[in-house]
Amino acid sequence: MNPAPRTLELTIDGRKTEVAEGTTLLQACQAQGIAVPTFCWAENLTPLNVCRICVVELEGARTLVPACSRKCESGMIVQTESERVQLSRKLVLELLGSSVDMSLATEFAALAEKYDAHPERFGPRSPRARPGEREAATAGHHHAGDGSHAESVAQEKKVDNDLFVRDYEKCMLCYKCVEACGIDAQNTFAIAVAGRGFDARIATELETPLPDSACVFCGNCVGVCPTGALMFKAESDLRESGQWDESRQKVSDTICPYCGVGCQLTLRVQDNKIVRVTSPADHSVTSGHLCIKGRFGWSFVEGGKK
Ligand code: SF4
Ligand code: SF4
Ligand code: FES
Numbered sequence: 001m002n003p004a005p006r007t008l009e010l011t012i013d014g015r016k017t018e019v020a021e022g023t024t025l026l027q028a029c030q031a032q033g034i035a036v037p038t039f040c041w042a043e044n045l046t047p048l049n050v051c052r053i054c055v056v057e058l059e060g061a062r063t064l065v066p067a068c069s070r071k072c073e074s075g076m077i078v079q080t081e082s083e084r085v086q087l088s089r090k091l092v093l094e095l096l097g098s099s100v101d102m103s104l105a106t107e108f109a110a111l112a113e114k115y116d117a118h119p120e121r122f123g124p125r126s127p128r129a130r131p132g133e134r135e136a137a138t139a140g141h142h143h144a145g146d147g148s149h150a151e152s153v154a155q156e157k158k159v160d161n162d163l164f165v166r167d168y169e170k171c172m173l174c175y176k177c178v179e180a181c182g183i184d185a186q187n188t189f190a191i192a193v194a195g196r197g198f199d200a201r202i203a204t205e206l207e208t209p210l211p212d213s214a215c216v217f218c219g220n221c222v223g224v225c226p227t228g229a230l231m232f233k234a235e236s237d238l239r240e241s242g243q244w245d246e247s248r249q250k251v252s253d254t255i256c257p258y259c260g261v262g263c264q265l266t267l268r269v270q271d272n273k274i275v276r277v278t279s280p281a282d283h284s285v286t287s288g289h290l291c292i293k294g295r296f297g298w299s300f301v302e303g304g305k306k
Contacts, residue, residue, distance in 0.1 A: 010076035025056060025067035025078060034080055037089065037111050039096075039226055040174035041068035044281040044288040045184045048175050053092050053111070057082040064088055086115055093117035098125065098150040099198075101170045104228030122150035128169070129155040135207045137199035151198060157236075160209040163296045164222050165236045166202075170229035173200060177221035177230060185289040190215040219295035223278055223288060232296075234275045245270065256294040261285060263294050274298050 005020040012025075012032060019028045024047070029036045040051040047069035055064035059077035064085060079085065093112050097119030102108040111117070126149040134155055145151050158166040173193070181191050190213050194203035204213035222230040231239075238244040249270045256263040263286045268276040277295050281288035 008072050008074045010072050010074065010078065012078045013080055019072050021072075023072045025065070025070050025072055025076075026054060028072050029056075029067060029080060036067050036080055037107065038068055039105070039172060040176060042176060042224055042226075042281065042288075045176055045179045045224060048179065050175055051092065051096075051172065053089055055085060055088050056080045057085050090115040090117045094119045094122070096172055098122040099152045100172045100227070101154070101167075102172065102227060104170065105172070105226055119150070123148060125150050125152035125154055127154065129153075131156055134168075134195075134199065134201055135203065137195055139196040139199065142198050153201070158209075159233075159236075161211050161217070162233055163217055163292075164219060164230055164232055166210075167229050167231065167236070168201060170227045171202060172227050172229075173202070174226060176224040176226065177202060180220040180224045180289065181215075185220045185287070186216070186218050188214055188216055188218070191221065217292045217296065218290060219277075219292070220289045223290070223295075232276050234273065238270065238275060243270075249275070256290070258293040258297065263290055265290070265294055267298075273302055 005022055007018050008021055008023075009016060009018050010028070011017070012029060013034060015032065017028060017032055019031070026036055026038065026041065036056065037053045038051075039053050040049065041047050041054065047066075049066035049069040052066060054067040056067045057079040058065045058070075067080070089111070093108070093115055094117045096102055097108070097112060097117060112119070126145060134153070153171060154169050158168065175193065178191055178193060180186060182189050190210075191202055191204055193200055195201050204210060204215070210217075222232065225231075235244065249268055251266060251268050254265050254267060256265050264279050264283045266278045266280065267274050277290070277298065279286040279288050279290050279294070
């Protein structure tokens with residue numbers, strides 16, 4: 001039998017708190033009701049701390065530390081909203097907002113307002129890259145712009161299948177999709193980060209279209225994407241035609257009918273059509289992840305074949 005974890009005492013925003021050994025600063029903050037913003041963290045994925053929006057100030061530490069992955073230690077004194085933290089978050093939001101379309105990212109607008117972030121101060125976003133241009137970038141040969149535009153990842157959507165689209169103009173490179181496709185859920189490894197620096201991007205092997213890649217269309221990458229860069233085709237089509245209307249949508253839970261595992265599905269329905277299927281990240285069976293049938297195999301509900 002494993003011994004009970006040690007209890008640690010630390011101070012967060014002036015309040016002493018006790019946590020079990022192994023608790024992250026983010027978990028300790030959440031237990032105290034202290035809001036710490038996150039983009040690349042998710043409760044059903046291993047923290048990779050790449051976005052740095054969650055940084056907090058730790059007394060005695062040279063740099064700000066990512067709350068999502070830093071474990072609590074006895075005697076830590078932590079500030080979650082110090083001037084330094086606020087300035088750092090403001091800059092992260094400005095760099096992201098100037099280079100990536102964050103319009104659908106949860107909480108981005110509210111955070112930008114809270115931290116007085118003005119991405120537009122870097123100038124208008126650079127025009128969309130031509131199809132294949134970003135994929136052709138050579139590591140170490142990125143040329144700085146002339147200052148008239150903010151460098152951006154603007155590009156055309158990739159639509160190469162009927163199930164989901166990849167709109168990498170909205171990709172903040174949080175790595176969540178790579179983790180969900182890899183060891184955190186699907187273990188398929190169909191996608192990875194290719195390129196370096198500003199030219200880094202999510203790619204299939206040799207940039208093949210998804211149907212020709214190792215992808216098994218489980219949609220687990222879509223389920224964890226925080227920016228809408230990966231989106232159900234049904235949702236994307238509705239948004240493009242201006243028909244996406246959350247006031248006309250219903251959300252209901254059900255159990256997947258395909259096999260006996262018992263995966264919980266959360267269905268978002270508009271005008272009697274299922275437009276998005278997810279599963280709760282804290283569900284004991286799925287941990288938020290599904291297979292192709294549960295995620296996309298629902299056309300029979302709308303009169304198609306199972
Ligand atoms: S749909 Fe599944 S297999 Fe395909 S890229 Fe996404 S996570 Fe990987
Ligand atoms: S596609 Fe989505 S989940 Fe993947 S890295 Fe980009 S923003 Fe993150
Ligand atoms: S949420 Fe912590 S680094 Fe992204």
